[in-house]
Amino acid sequence: MNPYAPDTAEPGSVEAIAKFTTEARFGNPWVAYVPASDTVPSPTKYLGHVVGAEGELSSTAKIYGYFRKLAETSPRVRVQVIGRSEEGRDILLAAISDEDGIRDLDKLKDATAALADPRKTSPEAAEALIASARPIYYFNAGLHSTELGSPEMVMELAYRLAVSEQPMIRKIRSEVVVLINPVSEPDGRDKQVDWFYRYLKGKTDFDNLPPVSPPYWGHYVFHDNNRDTHQEALELSKAVSRMFFEYHPTVVHDLHESIPLLQTWNGTGPFNTNLDPILVNEFFAMAFAEIGALTSAGMPGVWTWGFGEGWGHHYLDSIAVNHNSMGRGYETYGNGTAETVERVLRPNEERYAGRPVTSREWYRPMPPPRKLRWSLRNNTNYMESGCLAILDYAAKHAKEMLRDFYRKGYNSWQKGVKGGPYAFAIPDDQGDRRRVAEMVDLLLTHRIEVSRASAPFKVGEGEFASGTYVVRLDQPYRNYAVDLLLPQMFPPDAAYEPYDDVSWSLPVHYGVEAKRIDDAKVMDVPLAPVQSGFETRGEVRGTGPVFLLKDTGQEALLALRNRLSVFRVEIAEKAFKSGDKDYPAGSWILSDQKGLADAVKRASAELALDFDSAPAVPDVARHESKLARLAVWHTWADTEAIGWVRYVFDREKVQYSYIRDEDIRAGRLRERFDIILFGDCYLRLQDQIQGIDKKYGPMPYMKTKDTPNLGIPDASEDITGGIGWAGMAKLEEYLNAGGLLITLGNGAAIALEGGLVRDVYRKSGAVNTPGSELRVKFVRPDHPLAYGSPEVTSAFRTGLTVYDIAVSGRGGVVLQWGTKLRIEDREEEAAEGAKPKDPKDPAKKDEVKMLVSGAVKGEDELEGRPAILDLPAGKGRVVAFLFNPIHRDLNRSDHRFLWNAILNWNALPPPR
Numbered sequence: 001m002n003p004y005a006p007d008t009a010e011p012g013s014v015e016a017i018a019k020f021t022t023e024a025r026f027g028n029p030w031v032a033y034v035p036a037s038d039t040v041p042s043p044t045k046y047l048g049h050v051v052g053a054e055g056e057l058s059s060t061a062k063i064y065g066y067f068r069k070l071a072e073t074s075p076r077v078r079v080q081v082i083g084r085s086e087e088g089r090d091i092l093l094a095a096i097s098d099e100d101g102i103r104d105l106d107k108l109k110d111a112t113a114a115l116a117d118p119r120k121t122s123p124e125a126a127e128a129l130i131a132s133a134r135p136i137y138y139f140n141a142g143l144h145s146t147e148l149g150s151p152e153m154v155m156e157l158a159y160r161l162a163v164s165e166q167p168m169i170r171k172i173r174s175e176v177v178v179l180i181n182p183v184s185e186p187d188g189r190d191k192q193v194d195w196f197y198r199y200l201k202g203k204t205d206f207d208n209l210p211p212v213s214p215p216y217w218g219h220y221v222f223h224d225n226n227r228d229t230h231q232e233a234l235e236l237s238k239a240v241s242r243m244f245f246e247y248h249p250t251v252v253h254d255l256h257e258s259i260p261l262l263q264t265w266n267g268t269g270p271f272n273t274n275l276d277p278i279l280v281n282e283f284f285a286m287a288f289a290e291i292g293a294l295t296s297a298g299m300p301g302v303w304t305w306g307f308g309e310g311w312g313h314h315y316l317d318s319i320a321v322n323h324n325s326m327g328r329g330y331e332t333y334g335n336g337t338a339e340t341v342e343r344v345l346r347p348n349e350e351r352y353a354g355r356p357v358t359s360r361e362w363y364r365p366m367p368p369p370r371k372l373r374w375s376l377r378n379n380t381n382y383m384e385s386g387c388l389a390i391l392d393y394a395a396k397h398a399k400e401m402l403r404d405f406y407r408k409g410y411n412s413w414q415k416g417v418k419g420g421p422y423a424f425a426i427p428d429d430q431g432d433r434r435r436v437a438e439m440v441d442l443l444l445t446h447r448i449e450v451s452r453a454s455a456p457f458k459v460g461e462g463e464f465a466s467g468t469y470v471v472r473l474d475q476p477y478r479n480y481a482v483d484l485l486l487p488q489m490f491p492p493d494a495a496y497e498p499y500d501d502v503s504w505s506l507p508v509h510y511g512v513e514a515k516r517i518d519d520a521k522v523m524d525v526p527l528a529p530v531q532s533g534f535e536t537r538g539e540v541r542g543t544g545p546v547f548l549l550k551d552t553g554q555e556a557l558l559a560l561r562n563r564l565s566v567f568r569v570e571i572a573e574k575a576f577k578s579g580d581k582d583y584p585a586g587s588w589i590l591s592d593q594k595g596l597a598d599a600v601k602r603a604s605a606e607l608a609l610d611f612d613s614a615p616a617v618p619d620v621a622r623h624e625s626k627l628a629r630l631a632v633w634h635t636w637a638d639t640e641a642i643g644w645v646r647y648v649f650d651r652e653k654v655q656y657s658y659i660r661d662e663d664i665r666a667g668r669l670r671e672r673f674d675i676i677l678f679g680d681c682y683l684r685l686q687d688q689i690q691g692i693d694k695k696y697g698p699m700p701y702m703k704t705k706d707t708p709n710l711g712i713p714d715a716s717e718d719i720t721g722g723i724g725w726a727g728m729a730k731l732e733e734y735l736n737a738g739g740l741l742i743t744l745g746n747g748a749a750i751a752l753e754g755g756l757v758r759d760v761y762r763k764s765g766a767v768n769t770p771g772s773e774l775r776v777k778f779v780r781p782d783h784p785l786a787y788g789s790p791e792v793t794s795a796f797r798t799g800l801t802v803y804d805i806a807v808s809g810r811g812g813v814v815l816q817w818g819t820k821l822r823i824e825d826r827e828e829e830a831a832e833g834a835k836p837k838d839p840k841d842p843a844k845k846d847e848v849k850m851l852v853s854g855a856v857k858g859e860d861e862l863e864g865r866p867a868i869l870d871l872p873a874g875k876g877r878v879v880a881f882l883f884n885p886i887h888r889d890l891n892r893s894d895h896r897f898l899w900n901a902i903l904n905w906n907a908l909p910p911p912r
């Protein structure tokens, strides 16, 4: 008897899968065999081993080779390239369906595109389309590189879907189009595979493995490649976006590995209020379909709910959630190595929503065992079974899923038609035309329609100039537009801590005004649509010989300093007048220089900056802005957040040297650099100094014959040991010689707690600001760090240490959190009998609420504490940002604070 009929198992496949599955209950009959085929090569034949075999991993090229082979040999598979990574690797997409589905793929794409726009497709027309349309189900594998299993698993899934004749699979083929992106982060995959063979192969003592990850995955960032949906900065996000608008998939499903044994996402709540309620129902219906299928097959540890919150949708799958489709994901259990190892689920460590992962709950009917031997094949079994279960669900609910997709778009559009708000108005000249244009362009990238007013207009909310950008909300992606354009107000009474940032509002984080319009008259304003990639240019008034640039907070000034690298640039320290125009402190003065006029013209066009001519240099206190020799230092122990710094500098074409721990240890730093920038990182002080444990060393990260993918974007003969105390001494020597050390976010610890400066201490207290925008105030508004900024403004803060500073050092505080005094000072005032301030008192007027967008807990403890410190160190300086001014590519309005430190490094005022 053939237990796999109507399929025949490929000879040896049952035994091979059983061999690598550590316990029978970690598998099931669906994935217990590989179906035989005479015409299509199985992954086993192609790879020389079964998928999930112990100790075996495949490179991107190998995996792509298999998918191309599938497409050559099966009429049910097609492949296409949807993007190219930063390091030049293709990003491949495979489509799988029955022969008709592949033949009619264009027609099926047209159908989902029509369902995506309810303005063009009436409910009746939608029903007619749904009769022959198919849901498109997209899987995203290989996003986080240490999560090794999914790129292997999808080879077997694709093959099984293409060749199996099981009734369930036949129905999936005929009802659904399956899309698979087998390696969405190919740069990381290849580094990781080299790393495994170089450092991990054959090692099975899980608690004593060397670091399981190479120091880099993608060219710029690691894990944050999954936090890029709103920004779309990375090539992998752009590729998925391209895929999305070509196919309008009904579901986008990310495959991760971090939680035992299969966690199917939906979140504990609070759910984002801009989501259609239909979506919340879909989340749970689909998750319980998976739990039901796998639990009834006897597989323990399949669960949902207690992970993430459902408020933030900036993950890769969120492109679907934000565009009326369905976004979801799995966390299965991976080892970080392809070897089979013993794992223990310790109740105190493996906890989610306050409960150990081994507890039985309504959302976890059959918990995982506490001790288990775990293999890559077990992981494959869970992931592949989950995928099959949900594809079976999609095949059975195909019409309903398409109807929900259409309905969500329809509801979103109708909300805008009915109004409240009807639109957003974004004035184009807000001090930084380029940043406004970039924000508008980002909306267009998300297919949110934007227009410009062809004439001035007046509505209840005010008067707006011709050329004002207008986002009318009677469009299918209205909900996403509202989510991106209004501040977030995370419910303060939420039962669980949020998982990541709770604020992403573009106007808030770009420092741009987008005025909410509730006056229906805005619908009559004549508008002209704006297309993505539109040009914004600056203006050069007059022909010189002196040029002035008024500082209105432009982000492009650091780029400009680099474009004008051969010219002398001076920065005014006070406000001045030239002709009839007022220039604030921070404005640029470019004296008569050969070739300057042409350079100014080019930079103005490129960076959308305006320049005015003057006959002579104005008489005002000023200093030269010397082009700094800038070093960006990364530890080998954590290259993530500094990767975003590199990303922004590369985009802005800013010159810098990218230096390593060993470059710090080598010393002579002041001879080589004016500024050393140490970025935000998750490392504690001891690890910032000591780096990766030396017991694993020497650990080369080099391009060699056996590891051709390592050594990029930076290389080392030994990544262990950090800078060590020797490196700390070199940093001290650098500061003593007059160097400037800038630290960002948690990187401040090395200076403040490592003893490079004095007087600063950790402040205990329950402050929590999970990725939120907060009000800040310049304590020293005349400091160059304040150039281009109002005295009271805002900055983005994640959950970082709160520091305070002794009275003797308090003159080093440049910027503070909130607008009030520290709580101790307020109490002192009250104790001295100072009258509580009259709310009408003019001194009270800038005491505004601290929260701008997101959430804040322990506000009183944070008020008045330092946000930026400028402290003396030897003859040099430490400028410590106690937030990260380059958090991913989100908080654009914070960049200028950092640029000011770089542009004025040689003219920071004497410490007070």
Ligand SMILES: [Zn+2]
Pocket: 144, 147, 255, 256, 257, 258
């Ligand atoms: Zn992951």
